[in-house]
Amino acid sequence: MERRKFLNLGLVAAAAVLTPMTDLFAVNFRETKPKAWAAEKSADAIKEMFGAGELKKTDKIKFVAPKLAENGGSIPITLSTDLDIETIALFQDANPRAATVVFSVPEGQKVDYSFRIKMRQTAVVTIVAKAKDGTLYTTGKEIDVSIGGCGG
Amino acid sequence: MGKKMKIKAKEKGGVVKVKAMFTSLMADKEEAEKKKIKAEYISYIVGKANGKVVFEATTSGFMAENPLLKFSFTGAKKGDELEFTLTDNHGETQVGKKKIK
Numbered sequence: 001m002e003r004r005k006f007l008n009l010g011l012v013a014a015a016a017v018l019t020p021m022t023d024l025f026a027v028n029f030r031e032t033k034p035k036a037w038a039a040e041k042s043a044d045a046i047k048e049m050f051g052a053g054e055l056k057k058t059d060k061i062k063f064v065a066p067k068l069a070e071n072g073g074s075i076p077i078t079l080s081t082d083l084d085i086e087t088i089a090l091f092q093d094a095n096p097r098a099a100t101v102v103f104s105v106p107e108g109q110k111v112d113y114s115f116r117i118k119m120r121q122t123a124v125v126t127i128v129a130k131a132k133d134g135t136l137y138t139t140g141k142e143i144d145v146s147i148g149g150c151g152g
Numbered sequence: 153m154g155k156k157m158k159i160k161a162k163e164k165g166g167v168v169k170v171k172a173m174f175t176s177l178m179a180d181k182e183e184a185e186k187k188k189i190k191a192e193y194i195s196y197i198v199g200k201a202n203g204k205v206v207f208e209a210t211t212s213g214f215m216a217e218n219p220l221l222k223f224s225f226t227g228a229k230k231g232d233e234l235e236f237t238l239t240d241n242h243g244e245t246q247v248g249k250k251k252i253k
Contacts, residue, residue: 027208028195028196028239030196073216095214096182097212099212100211100215101212102210104208106204106207106225108226109206109225113209113223115216115219115221117214
């Protein structure tokens with residue numbers, strides 16, 4: 001009986017390890033994590049997207065953004081890192097909802113993204129990245145917006 | 153859904169540098185209400201080369217109008233084709249292709 005229990009446990013553990021690996025590609029986070037896109041505050045959106053795990057502050061993720069943005073309708077952002085990242089996302093507290101963009105980094109590719117965002121007002125922008133080993137990294141800064149974007 | 157899709161892709165030493173510009177107002181509901189237009193934004197972008205996903209992003213209406221993206225990837229060479237598929241908030245899709253230079 002003891003042995004049978006042990007075997008069963010082994011099977012359950014194996015199944016648990018195997019399932020999350022089935023679909024690494026093509027994740028539309030709007031479908032899989034709809035709550036994260038509805039959250040108003042960065043902290044809530046991060047919890048919905050990445051879970052309540054501990055966020056490690058890092059300087060290994062390069063986050064380039066202007067300190068002062070004259071035009072809140074188009075703020076250039078660059079994200080790059082050599083860390084082995086699976087998902088990297090940007091959140092801000094300036095707009096009606098926090099989640100702005102989530103990149104799924106394809107197998108074998110590095111994080112090196114430039115894009116532009118909108119911000120209605122001065123606020124903190126938070127980057128959260130999930131490494132392949134499950135560690136959650138974070139970095140962020142405040143961006144001053146003199147003329148708000150988003151039609152505001 | 154916007155009409156124009158501008159893609160530039162250049163390979164050098166195994167790394168393909170990509171610049172892509174998509175046409176979309178990227179207006180979420182609050183902004184659309186203010187401007188009295190229909191909410192319209194690209195919500196999902198996938199880039200593929202040689203049948204492999206090389207770029208993937210879920211986006212929102214808080215990306216700037218006419219999103220300009222820059223990124224680089226490995227695993228393709230000159231002459232290969234890079235293909236983007238955009239999906240907007242209404243579920244409409246648009247496909248754009250470009251040969252890598």
